[in-house]
Amino acid sequence: MRSIRLRVFRGTPESEPSFAEFDVPAEEGMVVLDALHWVQAHAAPDLAVRWNCKAAKCGSCGAEVNGMPRLTCKTRLSDLPLEEAITIEPMRAFPLVRDLVTDVSWNYEVNRSIVPFSPPADPPPEEWRWAQQDVDRVQEFRKCIECFLCQDVCHVLRNHEIERPFMGPRFLVRTAGLEMHPIDTADRIDYLKDEGGIGFCNITKCCTEVCPEHIAITDNAIIPLKERVADRHYDPLQRLWRRVRGRRGRDLPVVGAD
Amino acid sequence: MVAHRIYPYDVLVIGAGGAGLRAAIEAKEAGASVGLVCKSLLGKAHTVMAEGGVAAALANVDERDTWRTHFRDTMVGGKMLNNPRMAELHARESPDRVRELERWGAVFDRTDDGRILQRPFGGHSHPRLAHVGDRTGLEMIRTLQDRAVATGLDVHMEVTITHLVPTAGRITAAYGYRRLDGTSVLFPAKAIVLATGGFGRAYAITSNSWEYSGDGHALAYRAGAELIDMEFVQFHPTGMVWPPGVRGLLVTEAVRGEGGILRNRDGERFMYRYLPEDRRHEYAADDGEARRWVEAASAGRATDARRPPELSTRDNVSRAIYTEVKEGRGTEHGGVFLDISYLPPDHVRRKLPSMYDQFKELADVDITKVAMEVGPTTHYAMGGIRVDPDTAATTVPGLFAAGEVAGGMHGANRLGGNSLSDLIVFGRRAGAAAAAHAAELPEVSWVDPVRVAEAERELGEPLELADGEDPYRLREELQATMGSRVGIFRTAGDLETAIAEVGVLARRAERMAVRGGRAFNPAWDLVFELRNLLVVSEAIARSAAARKESRGAHSRLDFPDTDPAWAAVNIAVRRADDGMDVVSTPHPPTSDEQETVIALAGGGG
Numbered sequence: 001m002r003s004i005r006l007r008v009f010r011g012t013p014e015s016e017p018s019f020a021e022f023d024v025p026a027e028e029g030m031v032v033l034d035a036l037h038w039v040q041a042h043a044a045p046d047l048a049v050r051w052n053c054k055a056a057k058c059g060s061c062g063a064e065v066n067g068m069p070r071l072t073c074k075t076r077l078s079d080l081p082l083e084e085a086i087t088i089e090p091m092r093a094f095p096l097v098r099d100l101v102t103d104v105s106w107n108y109e110v111n112r113s114i115v116p117f118s119p120p121a122d123p124p125p126e127e128w129r130w131a132q133q134d135v136d137r138v139q140e141f142r143k144c145i146e147c148f149l150c151q152d153v154c155h156v157l158r159n160h161e162i163e164r165p166f167m168g169p170r171f172l173v174r175t176a177g178l179e180m181h182p183i184d185t186a187d188r189i190d191y192l193k194d195e196g197g198i199g200f201c202n203i204t205k206c207c208t209e210v211c212p213e214h215i216a217i218t219d220n221a222i223i224p225l226k227e228r229v230a231d232r233h234y235d236p237l238q239r240l241w242r243r244v245r246g247r248r249g250r251d252l253p254v255v256g257a258d
Numbered sequence: 259m260v261a262h263r264i265y266p267y268d269v270l271v272i273g274a275g276g277a278g279l280r281a282a283i284e285a286k287e288a289g290a291s292v293g294l295v296c297k298s299l300l301g302k303a304h305t306v307m308a309e310g311g312v313a314a315a316l317a318n319v320d321e322r323d324t325w326r327t328h329f330r331d332t333m334v335g336g337k338m339l340n341n342p343r344m345a346e347l348h349a350r351e352s353p354d355r356v357r358e359l360e361r362w363g364a365v366f367d368r369t370d371d372g373r374i375l376q377r378p379f380g381g382h383s384h385p386r387l388a389h390v391g392d393r394t395g396l397e398m399i400r401t402l403q404d405r406a407v408a409t410g411l412d413v414h415m416e417v418t419i420t421h422l423v424p425t426a427g428r429i430t431a432a433y434g435y436r437r438l439d440g441t442s443v444l445f446p447a448k449a450i451v452l453a454t455g456g457f458g459r460a461y462a463i464t465s466n467s468w469e470y471s472g473d474g475h476a477l478a479y480r481a482g483a484e485l486i487d488m489e490f491v492q493f494h495p496t497g498m499v500w501p502p503g504v505r506g507l508l509v510t511e512a513v514r515g516e517g518g519i520l521r522n523r524d525g526e527r528f529m530y531r532y533l534p535e536d537r538r539h540e541y542a543a544d545d546g547e548a549r550r551w552v553e554a555a556s557a558g559r560a561t562d563a564r565r566p567p568e569l570s571t572r573d574n575v576s577r578a579i580y581t582e583v584k585e586g587r588g589t590e591h592g593g594v595f596l597d598i599s600y601l602p603p604d605h606v607r608r609k610l611p612s613m614y615d616q617f618k619e620l621a622d623v624d625i626t627k628v629a630m631e632v633g634p635t636t637h638y639a640m641g642g643i644r645v646d647p648d649t650a651a652t653t654v655p656g657l658f659a660a661g662e663v664a665g666g667m668h669g670a671n672r673l674g675g676n677s678l679s680d681l682i683v684f685g686r687r688a689g690a691a692a693a694a695h696a697a698e699l700p701e702v703s704w705v706d707p708v709r710v711a712e713a714e715r716e717l718g719e720p721l722e723l724a725d726g727e728d729p730y731r732l733r734e735e736l737q738a739t740m741g742s743r744v745g746i747f748r749t750a751g752d753l754e755t756a757i758a759e760v761g762v763l764a765r766r767a768e769r770m771a772v773r774g775g776r777a778f779n780p781a782w783d784l785v786f787e788l789r790n791l792l793v794v795s796e797a798i799a800r801s802a803a804a805r806k807e808s809r810g811a812h813s814r815l816d817f818p819d820t821d822p823a824w825a826a827v828n829i830a831v832r833r834a835d836d837g838m839d840v841v842s843t844p845h846p847p848t849s850d851e852q853e854t855v856i857a858l859a860g861g862g863g
Binding site: 041045054055058059074097101104117127131132139142145146181184 | 298300302357367368371372391395397400405408413438467468469501502504507612615616619620621728773774779780781
């Protein structure tokens, strides 16, 4: 049986980072996560890998494969150049825990800062009637499996290019799903502009490229939200209204802070 | 002793899938302080993998549907072994729970007139499953997760619970560790809800994730609770069989719900041959009638045509596929063909988007052009902790259970779509009852420090042992035993051998040794999961040996018939001083009204 070589990042924040190499027997149809599981069962039982469903439905197993953020459960070995070792590293935008596992808790804190779904106080006596075509767009956003690959690839977050926090593509998608929900009543436009930092996104579309759910993050979520922010804040009448109404919102947490 | 962090709560919920989240929301809204613990990140629990839909008699597609028909279908599908009170509560309450999800932000697929669309599924008399394409579980978990977070309850992500701490006959705390850094945590609680899901990882070929190691089953068993119906393990008929790395991965029943046809290598549509005689009248007589049914289903309208034979119950379809392959009519890779490619490609992609991606990306197969290859895969535990139907209370004071970890609701075979509805119906009931239980207790109870010290010692042991058994090897051996001897078809000889082999493995597992420290160490995690899987495996094998008949998902080659006398019995296991006790307990009787409903010829029947 032919074997393939993996070059896997190993280490903790305290240790000297290093790469360990493993030769793994390749089977037809094998994905990177299969190869990592083989390593755990045969060579390095304590290799830290975060995964759950192995079916591209839970979004747990993100890592950087040959430098590209990917779900390891749907990255097939046969789609990679096998003449050289396959390099597997943890997502770089988040603090390292161990080996391929990072601390992604910052994302959950950002999520909590978004005003939650707010239905009307008086639901209809029977039920809501929504046409399928009217909810298609929201359903696209709700396909997100929270793998955080879009957060990982986003250069604003990855390179810490800014002093202040930026919510990142995942949470722009979530906010879009709330803002465009047929019965949501809350207003998150000021939040997007201020705490969320939507202006920092300069639509390079890297997030859209890595999305395993093929959500058109930039075109369908971020740009329409940017337009809503612009309509309110750069339209003179809207600016006046905003001054009268006052501001509200919560600050985003800082990446890597405990 | 290693210092542990302490987080006291009125109600501690272990597991953050659909049942755990729904329980936590209910308990929090009832005024309890609530901690929610999950082994993975929030939103990654097994519910996220549910595809087909959530069963509820909303009657949006076929107005003949009622809770009564749903109740009857559930009992018939469960071969009358279900707890009838649970099946009734489930059928009555699931429509409200589904509408509640919509009020909380879920966006289901719509009918032409804008209501929640419902799709047909095996064993359901009418199109009944509210769904979002084939990612219904994701929609449900995200909706519940957002709602739970908005209530302000505490979430402890990536925490493994290894011990329940009993004090004076009550559950007073849970003990475990944070996976990120390995530090120990103690959760004193007035009430604990187990919502830990199932145990598919006892088998090598399974649709279940690593999390499914029977943790809740084993924790409850050790605490003295009863496990019932453990012989009933659902083998889902359609898992992927090729390539090897994805063997067992689920192919949603929605493929058959949308009209998928099963054929053997000779091209024969074999399911006609396997329909049980007493149910044959519920299914299409020929391909023409099946086709008319599919056309109506695709258009989301009711029809007089009867459903295709592929929509028989899961136990039956699994046996059929297994038999076809065993008798030499399988495909090259040991499965059968499942074909949906005769429908328009756009329709298939819209109704089954994640199946389309899954086959395209993992198997190079375009399901709009060619047939899939599928075979049975371990999928679901019908058996579980015995609970009170109304309150989800176990037989141990202070301990509640909901969702897959609880037994009774599904009897000998679960219908597709009845799991997601089970989670929200009984998750809510468990949360309410746990909060009420906690409210009656004056203060956080005294937690026995000796028990806590013991738990801590057991955590450290495998890392201190210089030489011992490798948990990966032991798991491999356990899965080999369970797959070959406690699979779809069983015999007394195989089961006795399995019980002996599991016993030997359990003794070897007392001396597991791992290296690498406590921080995110999968080998260390596996030590505790394997101990749980061993308890569960013994319970499955012993219960299967005790039930000397075939019923639902439990097929005995040496007792091939269903014996009415066994309908009066639920097998239960409980912990005894000298090992595992297996006892026959009386099946809760159906009321006269329930009998009448069951006897009705169902609307679509």
